[in-house]
Amino acid sequence: MNRDFDLIVLGAGSGGLTVAQRAARYGARVALFEPGPPGGTCVNLGCVPKKAFWFAAQLAHAQALAPDYGFEIRAGSLDWRRFRALRDGYIDGIRRRYAERLEGAGVCRIAAAARLVARDGVEAAGERYRAPQIVIATGARPRRLPLAGFELGMVSDDIFALDAAPRSVGIVGGGYVAVEFACLLRALGCGVELLIRKQLLDSFDAELVQVLAEQMRAQGIRITPQSNVCGARGEPGALLLDDRGGGAHGPYDAILWAVGRVPNSDGLGLDTVGVVRDEKGFIRVDAHQNTSVPGITAIGDVTACPALTPVAVAAGYALIERLFGGQPQAGFDYRAIPTVVFAEPPLGMIGLTEREARARHGDAVRIYRKRFVPLQYAVAGRATPTLMKLVCSGDDERVLGLHALGPGVDEMLQGYAVAMRQGLTRSQLRDAVAIHPTSSEELLLMH
Template identity: 50%
Template sequence: MTTHFDYDLIVLGGGSGGLAAAFRAAQHGKRVAMLEPGELGGTCVNVGCVPKKAMWLAADLSSRVTLAAAMGFDVPTRPTLDWKELVVHRQGYIANIHASYLKRLDDTGVVRVPRKGRLVDAHTVECSDGIRISGEHILLATGAHPQRPDIPGAELGSVSDDFFNLCSAPERVAIVGGGYIAVELAGLLQALGSRVTLLVRGERLLERFDAELTAQLAENLRHHGVQLHFNYRLRELRRDGDDVIAYGHDGPAEPRFDQLFFATGRRGNSAGLGLEALGIAIGDKGEVDVDDWQTTAVPSVHAVGDIAGKVGLTPVAIAAARKLMDRLFGGKPQAKMDYENVASVVFSHPALGAVGLTEQEARERHGDVRVYCTNFRPMVQALADGSQRSLFKLVCVGEDERVVGVHLLGEAADEILQGFAVAVKMGVTKAQLDDTVAIHPTSSEEIVLMR
């Protein structure tokens, strides 16, 4: 064990990646200190995945009650929500997570320092109270934050973090953006009572996902009541009484809103960490430059999660952190993060999931591509005269039709995707899937691959 350092590992940031690293290093018997001035759990637990999923569940329940009314149940066609009561339950759930993290830090012997940190040199961190501590290795896991565009009146718009401060659904809402956060907020707010307008800079939603899948998602959102405006260029925001007015290109005829949210990207929390003085490169979006092993230009300084600028997903941050700790302290020199075939889920309504290559990516990389796709109206939508459609798509390559991409839009997409993610990683063929996937007869019309 290294003795001339105070700790074997100093972690800056107590989010998902930082916690995963601290716990794994402690399992390897290492001395660990974690600097985190705020609540444990980072974006995911406090203003991301967890509270978002709670709101998504509420929106999903609202949609199901509406379907139940259409199918003959004696329930209100449009159920009302006591938003404040939901927030109480949501925050209680989050408080339990905080308590669990604190207990585990105590149980594993990780020292929590409720301060910000700044690197003084390759092995020294100065806490915001002036105290310095040293570590053989330093891990940057400080995450990222939402950003506003540089336009006049930008301060009149809210960011995604502000969504979780709402105590009711604003009547008229604009969301600027077309990525994960924009799509999820649009579906949530529309289902919970708002009239939502999506102002999208690009030509379609979720540009990193399969175009056919996102086109169907856009159609579903329209049927749900969301207004979509593509190729939109926001120029300025102005206040008129209680209204926020959006001035842009090819926007809505009535650009007045009670609240406008920016979902226009995030920036890594790298400012003030002292990285530039050590020669650690920082990208245009505040991300720290790391190699395939999560290490910066300084061998003792590493980064995982949103600040590392790889794949901004909580499970990826956790996996990368664990692999890094196994390499540094567990005697596993080959423990390297594989960013290929990472499964991604967007909690739209319904949920959208994908793993592997899109159809376009497969054609660019392999040329010989076979696509199997089905687009259908699920039984519950048909029974309730609903208009929402689901889509299931396999992308296969080569003579053996090896599955390189799976794309889902529909009920339980997040759960179904888990099994298909394993199949893609193992390189199974379409024939092997046909032999192993069992489908209940009543849903046969929903999974027949049409082309």
């Protein structure tokens, strides 16, 4: 096999697949190194299986709501084994399609991990390969802590191997993973305690996070702030979490550690060639994904850029346009990125929080908000609120941040993200014609 290529890609997650296939379409000879299945975290241990769980949780909520609408229904529990088989079958199909696309594009796929041995070379399974351009897209993994008894708990990867719901679970953490699994496990019948060291979802708007926390508690999730967990002990079914503040939390049937993620930047030979990392191990890149070494770039979760699949994909597209598409200035604009926490209810945001906007623009910031009970709950006599918020600035009241908490916000925000990248103002929102009756119309009518 010829071991000289135009592009070498390390990692077959969303970012790596994007750059490999797009470069191949431009005629580049591409080698893609990945020891695991294609799709990376998103397909195999993240977005896709998590969202399948979330859909199951939504069906559980629908069962609970149906009697309030007049249906005679007995709520049933999830058959985890059947659900797992359906989910895994779907994921297997994604993997097959990725493999077929790589083969069809002419990408040389090598099922091995590679490490850098030169600015233009890598080594894998005892063989050396060369290319003038190397892209590192090796992603990230759940963070593991050097705590006594840490091995007694699960990390997010392990959730997808469960064949049955734990009766109770203690979740350590306050970020995306902790909140999402707290909500979906509770919906599927688990007793849940969420142990937070500092604050819940600190990158989201504090006002909406507070309302989400209230709704989580109303669902029966116990949220314990100011926790400082220092270890775990006990046996499955009777696990305890020790707290540095004294005492213990539990007992739990299971423990989930949701304490962040770390980049897969070790073992890549970065120091050998001089690729610089930050204090947390993320590869440092500039606005065009360049590392400190010419010819070596990095995208996705192995960098400190927002850890979102669409961000890795978009950055990958821009990178290949620059390297092989004849657009030397191509780059990805990191402003107004939409993101959603698939909690119950979902929490979505685009752009700046109120705190961030005031730090940058001071008194020029204006806030508009709307709190209401969505129709699907109001008809059933429930008072669960939806909250929406606009963060605007300047005489033209340009929308710097858009935040929404409630049913359906995960599907309604995409179009607003497009508009905000084009300089959306509040007057433009008010000039638009709303779709009635919907929750999304309230984003147009705030005052």
